Amino acid sequence: MNKYIILVGGYDYSNGGVNFPSIAERRRLYLLRNNPQWQNNAEVIFIRFDVKAGKIDRNIFNGSSRAWQGESSAHMAISRSQHYRENHLVNADPNIMSVTDVYKYIINLGKTEPGTLYEFSILSHGWFGGPVLLNSFQRDEFSTGARASERDPLDKDGRTKDFQVQNMNDDDWNNFRKAFASDGYYWVWGCLFSRAYFDTLYKVIQTKEFRSKAFGSHSDSDTYTITVNQDFVSKHYHVDSSFFPGNPSEKTFTRSLLDIKKFLKRGLRRSYPGRVALDTGVTCVAAYLGTYSDYERSHAGHQAPNPVMVIPRNMTAYGCDFTRPINFFKTYLSMPEDAESRGYGIYTNSQANDWWANG
Numbered sequence: 001m002n003k004y005i006i007l008v009g010g011y012d013y014s015n016g017g018v019n020f021p022s023i024a025e026r027r028r029l030y031l032l033r034n035n036p037q038w039q040n041n042a043e044v045i046f047i048r049f050d051v052k053a054g055k056i057d058r059n060i061f062n063g064s065s066r067a068w069q070g071e072s073s074a075h076m077a078i079s080r081s082q083h084y085r086e087n088h089l090v091n092a093d094p095n096i097m098s099v100t101d102v103y104k105y106i107i108n109l110g111k112t113e114p115g116t117l118y119e120f121s122i123l124s125h126g127w128f129g130g131p132v133l134l135n136s137f138q139r140d141e142f143s144t145g146a147r148a149s150e151r152d153p154l155d156k157d158g159r160t161k162d163f164q165v166q167n168m169n170d171d172d173w174n175n176f177r178k179a180f181a182s183d184g185y186y187w188v189w190g191c192l193f194s195r196a197y198f199d200t201l202y203k204v205i206q207t208k209e210f211r212s213k214a215f216g217s218h219s220d221s222d223t224y225t226i227t228v229n230q231d232f233v234s235k236h237y238h239v240d241s242s243f244f245p246g247n248p249s250e251k252t253f254t255r256s257l258l259d260i261k262k263f264l265k266r267g268l269r270r271s272y273p274g275r276v277a278l279d280t281g282v283t284c285v286a287a288y289l290g291t292y293s294d295y296e297r298s299h300a301g302h303q304a305p306n307p308v309m310v311i312p313r314n315m316t317a318y319g320c321d322f323t324r325p326i327n328f329f330k331t332y333l334s335m336p337e338d339a340e341s342r343g344y345g346i347y348t349n350s351q352a353n354d355w356w357a358n359g
Contacts (some may be wrong), residue, residue: 002116003181003320005031007050007103008256010080010124010190010245013087013135018295021050023123023308028059030306031119032066039066045070047105051124051133051156052078055310056105067289078134092154099133099158100151103168103176110175117179119187122158123309126190126286126293130158130272133290153160158188159320163279171197173280180282187285187344188273189309191292196236197267198290201325204260205227216331220258227252247349261332264289267358270332273345278352285338287311288329288345296342311343 009021014111028046031038038044046059048068054075054127057068062303076095078084083091099122109117125132134156142152149157151167163165168176180186204210207224228236228251243263245253255263268274273286287293288311296307299317311326312318326343329335335351338344 001246002113003038003041003044004047004117005045005119006047006049006102006106006117006121008099008120008124008131008133008208009051009120009132010122010133011052011135013084013125013132015080015087020123021048023048023050023295024048024121026306027121027123027273027308030308032171033306047174048064049097049102049105054078060277062261087135089156090109092134092136092156094154096156098136098156099162100130103162103172106179107172107175109181110177114175114178115181117184118181119185121187121189123189126188126192126272128192128194128271129160130162131188132192135257158272160270160275163275179284181334185283185285186276187338188276188287189344190287192273192287192289193266193292194239194267194290196239196315197264198325199232199236200263201227201260201290201328204255205324205328206293213322215327218257220256221255224250224260225254226255242243242266257332262359264333265355268347269355269359273347274352274355278356281349283349284347285289285344286347288326288335290320290325291343292320294318294320300311309342313343 007024012020027130040346044062048057054073054077055070058071059066059068075097076093083089106117106120122131136156138152138155142150149161149164149166151162163173203226204224207226209222209224225230233248233251237248240263243259267289269278271289273284276282276284291311293309294308294312296304297317299314300303303349311322312320313323315321323344329345330337335345338346
């Protein structure tokens with residue numbers, strides 16, 4: 001039986017010099033290095049979507065070596081001068097590659113070779129609402145009103161509504177799920193840096209009540225007094241009316257650990273990886289809520305011969321350390337970390353259902 005690894009390299013819309021297809025290639029090399037039995041196995045097939053070039057390529061063992069073969073060049077290559085203005089995709093030609101093209105590929109795999117998709121990775125920028133392949137827009141009629149649950153056909157990025165029936169009919173939905181092997185997963189490598197959750201969790205961890213106990217020993221009934229400023233109120237109070245005070249002039253409030261866990265669960269279930277796990281049943285590996293990804297680099301105690309992406313946990317190497325929020329999710333919400341110890345969380349269907357029931 002074939003084993004497929006689908007790697008999607010997004011486009012660096014911010015023009016920061018990042019080559020995501022190159023990172024996707026390093027992901028392939030990492031997987032081969034850690035699974036040497038795959039190297040000369042003709043049944044292990046890598047599929048690479050290069051969003052910038054508009055190409056799909058296939059890497060196979062041809063009997064003597066591994067080689068790339070062109071599979072499709074039907075999509076339009078990105079021209080920054082033609083398609084972008086101020087880092088936003090403004091000329092969203094229908095022939096430009098979209099996340100829906102990747103979904104369709106997986107759906108077809110589910111029809112023809114079910115149970116063969118081992119890893120589906122999108123290596124790109126990202127946010128709370130999903131992977132950012134091109135930094136495209138939804139037109140107004142697809143953002144609010146009667147058509148808000150539908151995908152905009154000109155939108156190219158991942159959205160939390162992607163797996164709803166308006167956007168993926170029952171047959172396609174079933175085939176999408178069937179494509180994945182029993183241990184298959186979907187890895188979203190970009191950021192999930194929602195400041196409302198990061199800032200709130202940071203403030204909780206800094207309270208004297210939290211610091212007065214050993215990490216891991218807090219109980220749901222423990223309470224924490226949180227004090228914020230007007231900027232925090234303006235930016236975050238609207239995010240969750242069940243957690244933040246209804247009165248914007250109330251800048252000091254007390255919440256229990258249970259309240260905080262429910263606040264995070266509501267955010268997790270609304271996020272793109274949370275929706276993937278809930279709506280499809282497919283395990284999703286993605287950043288923990290309120291953390292961001294960076295480009296992996298070697299540093300003291302860590303060698304990266306095929307650097308891909310990580311959630312930073314080393315201040316010297318990355319200028320940031322998400323160790324405490326990651327450990328909070330692992331300890332208090334029982335969200336395990338990815339098997340490669342890159343700082344990403346594992347979103348499962350059973351967890352997502354718990355977030356829905358108890359968030």
